Amino acid sequence: MKAIVHDTYGSSDVLELRDIDKPSPGEGDVLVRVHAAAVDAGVWHLMTGLPYLLRLMGYGLRAPKVRVRGREVAGRVEAVGAGVTQFRPGDEVFGICEGSFAEYASAPEDRFVPKPANLTLEQAAAVPMSALTALQALRDAGRLQPGQKVLIIGAAGGVGTFAVQLAKAFGAEVTGVCSTTKTDLVRSIGADDVIDYTREDVTDGTRHYDLVVDTAGNRPLSRLRRALAPRGTLVIVGGEGGGRWFGGTDRVLRAVMLSPFVRHTLRGLVSVERHEDLQTLRELIEAGKVAPVIGATYPLSEAPEAIRYLQEGNARGKVVITV
Known part of the structure; x- marks a missing residue:
C-alpha cells in the first residue's frame, strides 16, 4: 500500500x-x-x-x-x-x-x-483529535457552565473552530481571537464577538472572562491572567516556542505550579482519547450543533x-x- x-x-x-x-x-x-x-x-x-x-x-x-x-x-x-x-x-x-x-x-x-x-x-x-481536545478543554479542564463568558484564543484554528462551536452549544457567551483575514470565519461559526489580535490586545486588562482557552499560543501567563475574571480559569492547549527541550510545555508546567498560590485556576490540557467522547461528538454533529x-x-x-x-x-x- x-x-x-x-x-x-x-x-x-x-x-x-x-x-x-x-x-x-x-x-x-x-x-x-x-x-x-x-x-x-x-x-x-x-x-x-x-x-x-x-x-x-x-x-x-x-x-x-x-x-x-x-x-x-x-x-x-x-x-x-x-x-x-x-x-x-x-x-x-x-x-x-x-x-x-x-x-x-x-x-x-x-x-x-x-x-x-x-x-x-x-x-x-x-x-477526531481537534474536536476531542476542544471538548475536554471546555468541559473537563474548564468546567464550563451555561452563561459564562469564554475567550477562545486561536479561534480560527483546528481546535479553535471546534471550541467556539462547542462553547456555544454549552450555552456560553463566546469571544474568539484571530487574525484580520479570519474574523469573518470565526463570526460565521457562532462567536458572539471577534477580536483581531493584530489591532487589539485582548490581554490589556480591560475585558475579563470566566474561562480563557489558549490554543497553541505563546502569550506569557502574566498577560493571559489579565483577561481572567477574579475567579476565572485558564486552560492552555498545547503551545509553541519555549526551546527545543520543552517547547510550549514549560508554560503549562509554570501554570500548574502557580495555580495553588493565586485566585485564578490555571490548567494545562493533556487530552485523552476516549471512545465515549468520540460518541458525544458524533451526537453533537448529527444534532447540527457542531460542524468541521x-x-x-x-x-x-x-x-x-x-x-x-x-x-x-x-x-x-x-x-x-x-x-
Whole structure:
C-alpha cells in the first residue's frame, strides 16, 4: 500500500511516499480503508521529534518508532480482528489511529465510532483529535457552565473552530481571537464577538472572562491572567516556542505550579482519547450543533506540503488529506 513514511526526524523533507506492507488487524482491531486523514499540530511535532521531551516520552530517541504519520482518520472498515463486535466490513467510521497517512490503517475498535450521517468522510476525518481536545478543554479542564463568558484564543484554528462551536452549544457567551483575514470565519461559526489580535490586545486588562482557552499560543501567563475574571480559569492547549527541550510545555508546567498560590485556576490540557467522547461528538454533529471547518485539502502524495501549510499558520480550521 502507499503511505507517507519517515525514518529520521526532521522537516517535511524527510517524508516520503512509499509502498509498504498493508497492516493486518489483530485481535480486537479494525482495519480501515482510509478515505481521508487530517493534519494536526501533533503531526509536526512527531515528524520533527521536537520538543526533545517528546522523544523521552517513548516516541523514539533517535528515530521515530512509528514511521507512518497521521492520527485522525475516516474511511470504510476493510476487515475486523477476532472479538470485534461493533463493526463489520463496509461500515463507515471515523476515529484515531497511528499511521493514517496511508491507504490502510488499523487500531483497536474502541478508537472508532460510526461516521456522523450528515458528514462526508472528508469532513469526518477533520473531527477526531481537534474536536476531542476542544471538548475536554471546555468541559473537563474548564468546567464550563451555561452563561459564562469564554475567550477562545486561536479561534480560527483546528481546535479553535471546534471550541467556539462547542462553547456555544454549552450555552456560553463566546469571544474568539484571530487574525484580520479570519474574523469573518470565526463570526460565521457562532462567536458572539471577534477580536483581531493584530489591532487589539485582548490581554490589556480591560475585558475579563470566566474561562480563557489558549490554543497553541505563546502569550506569557502574566498577560493571559489579565483577561481572567477574579475567579476565572485558564486552560492552555498545547503551545509553541519555549526551546527545543520543552517547547510550549514549560508554560503549562509554570501554570500548574502557580495555580495553588493565586485566585485564578490555571490548567494545562493533556487530552485523552476516549471512545465515549468520540460518541458525544458524533451526537453533537448529527444534532447540527457542531460542524468541521475545512480550510484546505491535499492528496496523499502532497502530505508534506499540507504539513508545511499548517505550520506556516495559513490554515483556517482543518487541513485534510484525501487518499
